[in-house]
Amino acid sequence: xxxxxHPAGSEIFSPGSDANCFYVVxxxxxxxxxxxxxxxxxxxxxHLPGEVFGFEADSRxxxxxxxxxxxxxxxxxxxxxxxxxxxxxxxxxRGLVRAQEHLLVLxxxxxPERVAAFLLDMFERQGGLERFExxxxxxxxxxxxxxxxxxxxxxxxxxxxxxxxxxxSLRTVEIVKMxxxxxxxx
Amino acid sequence: xxxxxHPAGSEIFSPGSDANCFYVVxxxxxxxxxxxxxxxxxxxxxHLPGEVFGFEADSRxxxxxxxxxxxxxxxxxxxxxxxxxxxxxxxxxRGLVRAQEHLLVLxxxxxPERVAAFLLDMFERQGGLERFExxxxxxxxxxxxxxxxxxxxxxxxxxxxxxxxxxxSLRTVEIVKMxxxxxxxx
DNA sequence: CGAGTATTTGACAGCCGTCAATTACGGTGG
DNA sequence: CCACCGTAATTGACGGCTGTCAAATACTCG
Numbered sequence: 001x002x003x004x005x006h007p008a009g010s011e012i013f014s015p016g017s018d019a020n021c022f023y024v025v026x027x028x029x030x031x032x033x034x035x036x037x038x039x040x041x042x043x044x045x046x047h048l049p050g051e052v053f054g055f056e057a058d059s060r061x062x063x064x065x066x067x068x069x070x071x072x073x074x075x076x077x078x079x080x081x082x083x084x085x086x087x088x089x090x091x092x093x094r095g096l097v098r099a100q101e102h103l104l105v106l107x108x109x110x111x112p113e114r115v116a117a118f119l120l121d122m123f124e125r126q127g128g129l130e131r132f133e134x135x136x137x138x139x140x141x142x143x144x145x146x147x148x149x150x151x152x153x154x155x156x157x158x159x160x161x162x163x164x165x166x167x168x169s170l171r172t173v174e175i176v177k178m179x180x181x182x183x184x185x186x
Numbered sequence: 187x188x189x190x191x192h193p194a195g196s197e198i199f200s201p202g203s204d205a206n207c208f209y210v211v212x213x214x215x216x217x218x219x220x221x222x223x224x225x226x227x228x229x230x231x232x233h234l235p236g237e238v239f240g241f242e243a244d245s246r247x248x249x250x251x252x253x254x255x256x257x258x259x260x261x262x263x264x265x266x267x268x269x270x271x272x273x274x275x276x277x278x279x280r281g282l283v284r285a286q287e288h289l290l291v292l293x294x295x296x297x298p299e300r301v302a303a304f305l306l307d308m309f310e311r312q313g314g315l316e317r318f319e320x321x322x323x324x325x326x327x328x329x330x331x332x333x334x335x336x337x338x339x340x341x342x343x344x345x346x347x348x349x350x351x352x353x354x355s356l357r358t359v360e361i362v363k364m365x366x367x368x369x370x371x372x
Numbered sequence: 373c374g375a376g377t378a379t380t381t382g383a384c385a386g387c388c389g390t391c392a393a394t395t396a397c398g399g400t401g402g
Numbered sequence: 403c404c405a406c407c408g409t410a411a412t413t414g415a416c417g418g419c420t421g422t423c424a425a426a427t428a429c430t431c432g
Contacts, residue, residue: 034290037372042290057279063286085271092278093243099285100249104220104228106292107332111388138411146293148389153412170397170411186223297420324379334421339380356379356429 001074006067013054019061021075022054022088028071029135032063033143043144044099046136048125052091068136106146109185114145115155116184119165123175131174187260192216192253198240199251205242207261208274211235214257215321218249219329229330230285232322234311238277254322292332295371300331301341302370305351309361317360 003026006012012023012030023030030047044063047053055078056062078084105117118141126132134141138156142149159165164181166174175181189212192198198209198216209216216233230249233239241264242248264270291303304327312318320327324342328335345351350367352360361367 034286036290036294040294042293044286044289055279057276057283062283085275089271089275089278090243092275092282093241096278096282096285097243097248099282099289100220100230102289103230103285103292104222106289107228107329108222108226143293149411150390150413151388154388157412335379336381336422337420340420343380 001076003072003074006071006073008067008069008071010067012065012067012073013061014064015060015062017061019054019056019059020079021077022052023065023073023075024052025049026072026074029068030065030071030073031068031136031140031144032065034063041143042146043140044102045095046140046144048135055088055092068140111145111147111151112155112158113184113186114147115141115152115159116181118145119173119175120181120185122173123178130176130178131168131172134171134173187262189258189260192257192259194253194255194257196253197250198253198259199247199249201246201248201250203247205240205245205247206265207263208238208240209251209259209261210238212258212260215254216251216257216259217254217322217326217330218251220249227329228332229326230288231281232326232330234321241274241278254326297331297333297337298341298344299370299372300333301327301338301345302367304331305359305361306367306371308359316362316364317354317358320357320359 006028013019015034025047027049030053031043032045032047032053033041033043035041045053046068054061054065054075105114109117122134123130123132136144138149138152142152145152156165156167159181160167162177162180164175164177166176168174192214199205201220211233213235216239217229218231218233218239219227219229221227231239232254240247240251240261291300295303308320309316309318322330324335324338327333328338331338342351342353345367346353348363348366350361350363352362354360
């Protein structure tokens with residue numbers, strides 16, 4: 001179970017490379033994404049400490065994975081796992097449910113609803129403390145939510161104006177009115 | 187492996203119900219979707235003959251599944267499968283990849299690109315014949331692509347005007363310029 | 373053949389993306 | 403410790419795509 005360190009922005013895998021192992025995030029954050037021919041990017045998931053990513057339907061990767069900030073991972077070769085299917089199935093199913101929920105956000109929610117959903121997700125995945133870090137840039141958030149970075153920024157400003165959240169620093173969020181944020185996602 | 191017949195529009199399962207079996211489509215088409223509180227709907231997938239759906243991360247369904255038209259399915263109890271994990275893992279992984287590709291469409295492609303991607307997907311999944319049926323309504327297509335039904339209709343009209351496709355009947359598509367359609371998705 | 377539904381088409385408004393400029397932050401070196 | 407520089411984030415102006423509302427047309431089924 002070898003550990004690796006990934007500097008900010010470094011590639012972990014890319015489409016076409018061998019998918020012979022999967023990864024556990026030890027610290028930091030990983031973004032998994034696809035690109036269109038003209039460079040438009042859709043981040044399908046961020047992975048935080050403790051989360052597993054990198055398994056594929058076949059033996060090749062179909063996505064890019066990069067360290068968002070300084071990140072360390074543990075990688076496990078698929079062959080080294082006694083019962084691979086039993087290990088991966090629950091992970092794959094959870095990923096599937098997450099992706100399907102994300103589809104609802106991208107397909108049917110407007111910009112404020114998307115940002116609210118994102119903040120609540122980050123809140124819950126980082127232990128439910130009202131103050132937490134955003135490991136990723138506004139551009140990353142935009143590419144995850146299918147918005148422009150300017151729109152993400154504008155919604156942040158609006159949420160601050162409504163007293164729903166506070167920015168302790170550019171990347172540190174404090175949720176003030178949890179209820180209001182939840183209502184926004186319906 | 188009991189077979190069931192589902193009339194058009196009938197419910198196959200809904201959120202909260204027991205997820206103790208999964209389903210294979212025999213004929214017809216199934217839509218799987220979620221709703222927001224105000225009724226906005228996102229269809230996460232259509233399932234055509236031969237495809238499997240209905241497995242979940244836990245023992246409860248999180249989605250609605252309905253027959254699009256007259257549909258028949260085979261249902262298998264999860265407990266009746268010898269090695270459940272080995273059977274379901276490839277299906278779950280394929281579903282995950284599909285969902286992630288769909289995320290790119292919803293997050294980063296405009297209306298014509300989305301419709302083109304949808305038509306190509308239907309084309310490929312129905313055997314690659316240039317003429318094929320759309321089992322679902324414009325509303326269903328819209329809720330799958332995160333568009334309004336009017337926008338779907340307008341894009342259809344435009345594609346016909348450009349000589350890229352023909353509507354043999356309202357639900358029967360003939361793709362005339364495959365190349366042009368592919369280019370639209372990048 | 374007729375009723376009801378599905379689809380198409382049109383007019384118009386609004387949300388959000390793009391382009392651009394300004395401000396704020398953070399890290400580095402003096 | 404502070405000044406400086408490069409990057410990230412914010413803010414503003416404006417246009418276009420797409421949603422909404424509404425009406426007309428086409429289709430399907432009984």
